[in-house]
Amino acid sequence: MNDYQSTVTAVPESLRKAATYIQSQVRDDGHWCAEVKSNTTVTSEYIAFLYALKLPVPDGPEPWISWLLSEQKYDGSWGxxxxxxxxISETVEAYFALKILGLDPENQVMRKARSWILANGGVARVRIFTRIYLACFGLFPWSAIPELPPELIFVPAAAPCSIYYMASWARATVVPLLLISHHRPVFALPNGRSENNTYLDEIWCDRGANKNVPYSDSLWSMAWQLDATSVACTIVDKALQYVNGMRKSPWRSAARRRCLEWILERQEEDGGWAGIFPPMHGGVLALYLEGHHSTDPKSPYQRGLAGLEGFIWTDERGKRMQACVSPVWDTILSSIGLLDAGLAGDNEYIVRSNAWLLARQDKDRGAQSPGDWRVLNPNLIPGAISFEYFNKWTPDVDDTAALILAFVKKDPSSIDSDSVVRAIQWILGMQNADGGWGAFDRENNKLFFNQIPFSDMESMCDPSTADVTGRVIEAFGMVMEQHSKSSGLIEKSLLTQSIRDAMKQSANRGIDYLLREQEKSGSWYGRWGANYLYGTSNVLCGLANAHFIDNSKAGLINQSIRRGVDWLVNVQNTDGGWGECLETYSRPALAGQGKSTASQTGWALMGVLTLLPVTDLTVRRGVQYLLSTQREDGAWTEREFTGVGFPNHFYLGYVYYPHYFAMMGLGRYASLCGLKVFEDVSK
Structure with missing residues (x-):
């Protein structure tokens, strides 16, 4: 038996073991949801939040301390x-959280952290968000934080500087901050309450220095760099500082009421906001400061606290707060992984998971159905799905495109279902003028927001991205492929000729966008996964389906696919896998370089299989890497984070990523080899 034959022979058993493992992880109602790992920031901020509101730490300090310490690096920092x-910001926040949890500052762990903080500039170097958290305890002066007047809520939605041109995550975070900024709270610490609290003075490099540290370059520096946007934003901020943030404005009371109404209107069924931690704990704090802190369990305040508690994850390492939860995403991708592995669409796990997903798709036909996407897109019919359990205000394109893939892979006839057709129509209405798609909003590309003094994470907007656009093209192509195979669609098909024509026109614009976005290397940037491996895989899977939509660009598309696959071949590691470090977001020259991981190998394998035959050495080595790294229980795991929240700032470790992406890669390989993995396995 040669190397190719032995590889092919090993794949079915690997996929069966993988399927057994993921099936063992399913929840009682048929969905999947694993931990979403992130850094210590959200846990540290949650601890400070509880202390500010005089709320008990769930299960006491010990499990929280245990987890925070387990995340500390050898040099004393957190990253x-x-x-x-x-x-520096994460390390200062972790140090602060541990101190208020009761860890002795002279403990060796704290001393190491303190030494690292002081060696890296001290508290003065922290980002704006960390300044805000510290200012809430008098540890940083509020005067050293940009003004955020609540009157911003009155800016007309269509105006370029309205909150609706901020990304959904920024918008949901900023509105509570408008109220927090108005109140400028100073909560007590173990040493008392003070606007110039000394509780963290040991991690200021100069204890006696003025803490009013500038948060932006000087106007002269900006002018010298010809940065007109930053100059204008800074002048406005300076003017607001001069007039005390407009706190005596005749519109202030009305602005506060409108901000509060906006927050209350968008509170989800579970008590949270936007399905992510920053607006959730910001929303609760804003309610508290506005006097809404009822003890009634049904009150918005108590529901908000309960929503936060729902994000807590506990295991043998201790307790921590998740930045978000990923049930819809995990369920869609687990379902696709099982289907790609060869499981039949009528398998009970697939049937139950798809039913669970179907129940969560937005099918509200009412003109007043929720969704911030409707503010600037009022005539679009709902049909999307959200990433989390509860997030009806901000569904997203990526999950919705993936939902189409899951439904059509399960049952090709679903292309004519109300669910798939409505999802298609919603995605069509979310396309940007440049031909691409962002994640949550349409035309959310006013990039000047990234230059305002408040924004030091450069993530205030949600423009088109290649990875999301690639998945949309893949979904549209799969629908059109199944339509071309179907001769039995009823005359009054929901997937009408006009919708198919719109899909073709939309996809052509999307393909043009992807061709423009291809890097000189042949790769594509990945916004939501690390990094060029993710972007390239998504785009290749999309372009490979493009000929089902329109063959007029076949030459250009084939050339683009060849360049993308060549890049993947060139960056394959010597162990047969693929890996890419997160530093590529700040150092693009490192694209495709990093320790091999199962998730990134799964992405790359799907990418190269769009062009290379199963007998190709690159493909075979990638398959062998996955076979050799699978655990005895059938799972793939990895320590590295390959999910992305905000490039250069916030990354995510999806626990199931290595598993279902490895299944997809191996499953597509098995299919191309003609293997029937589950042919003799009962349902």
Whole structure:
């Protein structure tokens, strides 16, 4: 038996073991949801939040301390991901959380952290968000934080500087901050309450220095750099500082009421906001400061607290707060992984998971159905799905495109279902003028927001991205492929000729966008996964389906696919896998370089299989890497974070990523080899 034959022979058993493992992880109602790992920031901020509101720490300090300490790096710091060096803001926040949890500042762990903080500039170097958290305890002066007047809520939605041109995550975070900024709270610490609290003075490099540290470059520096946007934003901020943030404005009371109404209107069924931690704990704090802190369990305040508690994850390492939860995403991708592995669409796990997903798709036909996407897109019919359990206000394109893939892979006739057709129509209405798609909003590309003094994470907007656009093209192509195979669609098909024509026109614009976005290397940037491996895989899977939509660009598309696959071949590691470090977001020259991981190998394998035959050495080595790294229980795991929240700042470790993406890669390989993995396995 040669090397190719032995590889092919090993794949079915690997996929069966993988399927058994993921099936063992399913929840009682048919969905999947694993931990979403992130850095210590959200846990540290949650601890400070509880202390501010005089709320007990769930299960006491010990499990929280245990987890925070387990994340500390050898040099005493905490960083954005396990494989990335320490970050000053995260380390200061973790130090603060541990101190208020009762850890002795002279403990060796704290001393190491303190030494690292002081060696890296001290508290003065922290980012704006960390300044805000510290200011809430008098540890940083509020005057050293940009003004955020609540009157911003009155800016007309269509105006370029309205909150609706901020990304959904920024918008949901900023509105509570408008109220927090108005109140400028100073909560008590163990040493008392003070606007100039000395509780963290030991990690200021100069204890006696003025803490009013500038948060932006000087106007002269900006002018010298010809940065007109930053100059204008800074002048406005300086003017607001001069007039005390407009706190005596005749519109202030009305602005506060409108902000509060906006927050209350968008509170989800579970008590949260936007399905992510920053607006959730910001929303609760804003309610508290506005006097809404009822003890009634049904009150918005108590529901908000309960929503936060729902994000807590506990295991043998201790307790921590998740930045978000991923049930819909995990369920869609687990379902696709099982289907790609060869499981039949009528398998009970597939049937139950798809039913669970179907129940969560937005099918509200009412003109007043919720969704911030409707503010600037009022005539679009709902049909999307959200990433989390509860997030009806901000569904997203990526999950919705993936939902189409899951439904059509399960049952090709679903292309004519109300669910798939409505999802298609919603995605069509979310396309940007440049031909691409963003994640949550349409035309959310006013990039000047990234230059305002408040924004030091450069993530205030949600423009088109290649990875999301690639998945949309893949979904549209699969629908059109199944339509071309179907001769039995009823005359009054829901997937009408006009919808198919719109899909073709939309996809052509999307393909043009992807062709423009291809890097000189042949790769594509990945916004939501690390990094060029993710972007390239998504785009290749999309372009490979493009000929089902329109063959007029076949030459250009084939050339683009060849360049993308060539890049993947060139960056394959010597162990047969693929890996890419998170530093590529700041150092693009490192694209495709990093320790091999199962998730990134799964992405790359799907990418190369769009062009290379199963007998190709690159393909075979990738398959062998996955076979050799699978655990005895059938799972793939990895320590590295390969999910992305905000490039250069916030990364995510999806626990199931290595598993279902490895299944997809091996499953597509098995299909191309003609293997019937589950042919003799009962349902």
């Amino acid at each position: 954005p991901a396990p494989e990335i060096p320490g970050d």
